[in-house]
Amino acid sequence: MIDVSAEMVRYPNTGRFLMSRLRDAMSEEEKADLEGMVRDIRWIERPTRLVARGDICDHSTMLIEGFVLRTLDRDGGRNAVSFHVPGDFIDLHGFALKRLDHNIDTVGPVKIGEVSRAALNEVMRDKPNLARLFWFSTLLDAAMHREWIMTLEQLTTPRRIAHIFAEIYRRLWMVGLSAADGFDTPLTQSDLSEMCGATPIHINRALRDLREKGLAVFDRGRVVIHDPARLEAFASFSPDYLYGPWSLAYGRQAGDFI
Amino acid sequence: MIDVSAEMVRYPNTGRFLMSRLRDAMSEEEKADLEGMVRDIRWIERPTRLVARGDICDHSTMLIEGFVLRTLDRDGGRNAVSFHVPGDFIDLHGFALKRLDHNIDTVGPVKIGEVSRAALNEVMRDKPNLARLFWFSTLLDAAMHREWIMTLEQLTTPRRIAHIFAEIYRRLWMVGLSAADGFDTPLTQSDLSEMCGATPIHINRALRDLREKGLAVFDRGRVVIHDPARLEAFASFSPDYLYGPWSLAYGRQAGDFI
């Protein structure tokens, strides 16, 4: 297993990409290539729509620090369909699809960098192994989408929130950003309501429920989880779909690119 | 626009792949390559689990005729997270992910063919344009997942069913399999309940609602839609996310592979 902080020293902008997943399938040259592709690095403090549905994507974005939501607009509001943590290459979809079917919205302060479409086309042409890893990273998104669909079909709001907390906790852990007893997040209760398809009022009651059950305490930017195993059991959470080191198959077969 | 039936004469097993999407970006040589990759073509009459969660994928499957569901198991049941129509390359995800995080279940009689992992690795190495199209087709799945998430977060069951009917209608239309006034499907009310995260009982009431409103009539394998525009309005359905000829951007940019 690669050490996250050492990787961040060497590759400060892309060191978390696929960390705890297939980063160990990247050569140092490929890591350096990727790091070199990221330009125009900057912080964005306020909630901002980085890409709007229908925009032509002439670049893709690497999320270096902070949280981002993929959203779809709705009459008078938004729905969140997924979220991203540092190390995610957040709109590779836009590269292959040309235009995005959804929006990319920041939630707290974020640090991002941009990779131009030209650079990505070059990867497609000349760096097939890196291209395969990019493909893989978009399929991770699809796997997470499927799990979200299952939770929406299956779980009540308290359990769905628990599932989201468990997923964030695991994903932050993979990129070295979780604490032993929880994590920090800029998400508000209103953001959670957009992720659950519930009203903020109902979210508030569901959070009270989790607090009273001793499963998780959400308090303005900090989620405290005393017993992750109990939280995950409550949410019927299994980390397989994240394809991390716990996962279905952590490894490759001979002859495979990825 | 390519003619579907002519394409099916030339490529009987893969003629519907990406039809009405990026099939016009495929050369005849690529189409022939793909057709030649599909082996072991056969009909499966009864509902069957083609791939189970966790299975190692040593091949991917082309759906030639019939309907397939992607499902996740649940305590005592299934949830459907997406469905597939003829022409879909249904477990390319498994190729890149090695093992699937979900199951692939047939619903009615299906005709399928298999593409070996070895053949796909060869495409990855030697046919970058075809590889990009494969990537694109997996991103279509992700876009459909996102739309499903939105409908689950947002719509009541009658509207969600309407959305599913509208999506099926459009997708069948793209591959030349819809009628003017609806479509045939092997889906049962029980299948619909797994797609909506609702009970079969509630689905039954929701279908009655759609029937009484004159929006759609579901009757044992046949869905009749008299006024698609009204149905789509009721479901807040917009076909953009299918990236078909109605879509956000139907076209390519200079220098792009796909």
Next chain:
DNA sequence: CGAAAATTTGACGACTCTCAAGTCGAGTGG
């Protein structure tokens, strides 16, 4: 301090589930 955003609580109604009990349709054996 004052304004705006985020959070919290209560009451009531709508949507959906569970449990229970049927009806209808296609295929099978007599």
Next chain:
DNA sequence: CCACTCGACTTGAGAGTCGTCAAATTTTCG
């Protein structure tokens, strides 16, 4: 041809989850 059987479909009643409307409280930030 008909009774039988099984799965699919349909209906009713009561309970739980969640949304809407309204309002109060706390926190954040200029």
